[in-house]
Amino acid sequence: MAEHPIEGMMGVTMDKIRQMVDSNTIIGNPITVEGTIIIPVSRVTFGFASGGSDVGQKSTKDMFGGGTGAGVSIAPIAFLVVNDGNVRTIQLMEHMSPVDNAINALPDLVDRLTAFLKKEKKDKKDDAGDKSAEESGTKE
Structure with missing residues (x-):
């Protein structure tokens, strides 16, 4: 056809x-x-x-x-x-919709989450090091 x-x-x-x-x-x-x-x-x-x-x-x-x-x-x-x-x-x-505002906030949110996760990971390492030092009796 x-x-x-x-x-x-x-x-x-x-x-x-x-x-x-x-x-x-x-x-x-x-x-x-x-x-x-x-x-x-x-x-x-x-x-x-x-x-x-x-x-x-x-x-x-x-x-x-x-x-x-x-x-x-x-x-x-x-x-x-x-x-x-x-x-x-x-x-x-200048005039943005709520969706535009959310998209605008995303990069800052990603940066903050990344910094928070890095800080938490570092804190866990420090806590693990402190516990290990306490167990061996070398912590001051």
Whole structure:
């Protein structure tokens, strides 16, 4: 069975959208400047519409009218800055939604959790060393 013309138009439009919008569009390629890594973050929105009609039912074999369309908006919203193992977010937009605020807080949360876990691991090692010293009678 032959493909309907609207299917071909939709396929071409979706392929063009895929070419424009991929993960590299949202999270950009890292840029390294003097040991600091800068990663651009963008908000991508897109819309897609298609429609068609077989006009005049008397001779539908060759009659078709239709169209497709799409729109893409790409707006830079932030940069992730990685320097000496620390991650910071530099926002470009003043008005943020709760989701944006949560995403903005993530790097700081990761840094705090990492520092906390390292401290806890160190404290456990120190406690184990103190117990070992007490058992051998060498602790002052």
